[in-house]
Amino acid sequence: MTGTVRIPHGTLQAFAAELFGRAGLRPHDAAVIGHDLVAAELRGLASHGVSRIPMYLERLRRGVVNPRPAISVTKMTPAVSLVDGDDGMGFLVAHEAMKEAIALAGAIGIGLVGVRRSTHFGMSALYVQQAIDAGYLSLVFTNSSPAIPVWGGRTAFLGAAPMAAGVPGGRAPGFLLDMAMTGIARGKIRLAARHGAPIEPGLALDKSGAPTTDAAAAFEGVCLPFGGHKGAALAMLMDLLCGVFTGASFGGAVGSLYFDHGAPQNLGHLMIVARRDLFVPADEFERRMDTFVERAKACPRAQPFDEIQMPGEPEDRKATALRAEGVPVSAEVLSDLDGEADRLGVARLHRG
């Protein structure tokens, strides 16, 4: 990548935190967001990393995101809570929701937390990892602004709507799935458009409903779901569970991060968390997970694979590598970040 520089992840994290601190967030909250954005970079998910900082700051400036939300948690039953995000940064709202879901599951075995009045929460893997770190299984759902059509439609209606899930491991790594409902993440189309790169065929339609490989046209058009009608149905499920069910916006009404700065998003999330020792003791659960991973990795391989990895394992390895090598940041993104640094009176990132 021409013009790409490597930034130590700690440096990038502190820089991002400082920007959000100057934008009015509490220092602890700003540090969480710095950590989370760089965590996405480390997992190789640059589409959900620091390239989004200017957009998040713009939304804070316009007042459609609340820098100091009073996030409220209301217990509806001993196993169910409702979180009202008060239009705060989705990262903060979702971490609070996951914390509550873990607490409920710890007390009664399972926790269901519905979230409304939230905003874009970055990479879903953040909250799945939060549950895994605490030793819990989780399902993490969110809705999002319209990006893909319903099955049979040609305009954006459902969100790209990541669906995520995690199962903690034993000695071997567990399972961490974080997948967009699109064949390609919308953020990756945006990055391709920035770099003038094309996208593969079959992933998107342009505004008129025609197939396109032009990333800019695709970003203004519509992504297609992965797996045809099955992906489309899963994306619909995300909006029903996170929007209709929770009381958040739904059915095409979630505002765009990029095109709609007029009002808060009222995004919804749904988290379901379970204790791993509900049906077998914890040590047996760990042994069973290890056995599963061992068997999976021993399967005869298809071409051209030279190894079988668990979902989440390639990203973990990427993170280990990037912690050593530094996080690659493109010249375009650096230039945007310089602009934000100048505007907020923060020292520009040192190019090393």
Added chain:
Amino acid sequence: MTGTVRIPHGTLQAFAAELFGRAGLRPHDAAVIGHDLVAAELRGLASHGVSRIPMYLERLRRGVVNPRPAISVTKMTPAVSLVDGDDGMGFLVAHEAMKEAIALAGAIGIGLVGVRRSTHFGMSALYVQQAIDAGYLSLVFTNSSPAIPVWGGRTAFLGAAPMAAGVPGGRAPGFLLDMAMTGIARGKIRLAARHGAPIEPGLALDKSGAPTTDAAAAFEGVCLPFGGHKGAALAMLMDLLCGVFTGASFGGAVGSLYFDHGAPQNLGHLMIVARRDLFVPADEFERRMDTFVERAKACPRAQPFDEIQMPGEPEDRKATALRAEGVPVSAEVLSDLDGEADRLGVARLHRG
């Protein structure tokens, strides 16, 4: 379809129930299975209908399925129960598990039920519909005998593993998703093989790991997941949640329905059920669902669609039609059913 006859659904249902009754099931249980198999036929899912009767009866005869199980329900917490299916027919075990999940959710908002020592439970839509009929949201997961490879593998390891979910509607129909993790259901490959019909390319590998369109070779080989690595990861999640987590068989150890008559399957299921009025009142939930459906159906259409339907709606319409027209049953399946009728001393199906 040459040699296909139409049988009134009530006739078919009573016939199936009689067979299972003669095979040693309690009359009520036999009636449930008759109903459920014909419900699959009515939804157009012949692969999960009466064509499976000879296989189910064979497993009962061989003693790997218990005709009169003592299904036990153990409350682990006020929100979580464990169901032990005692190797009974999966239909009976899963209905009992869903009944318990609904009871838990009714009392405390959400119910999680893990199931082990179950067997093949037919079409997942049965249990989602049970929840919808009671006015509840549900996720219904199961594992199954090895049918698809892990991502990067070339042998069957994970189940075709249907994933299903439901959301009750308001005045308009709600949402009912029941999808196999394969690009094509294993049962559909089996039916194609019976009829000597080919399958589409890209759906399966033969035993050697080579792509095939020969249904018989595919049935002995491996189905590919839908949506590439995303479908493969979802299939793995089904086995982790339904096998590793619940204490059932997992990781390739679930016995095949067709090739392994040596031992009970020890299949696992997981059901998560929630009350619809947890975050908004029930009438508001219904209005929101109706609004969603209205908006989805009003989306501009892609070619060649002349209508946008909710997941589950085509199957509902099919059922309405087949209730009027009768259920199509092929000559091959009829002949198999005649054989079972003769063996058990039940009157053959009248051809009308």
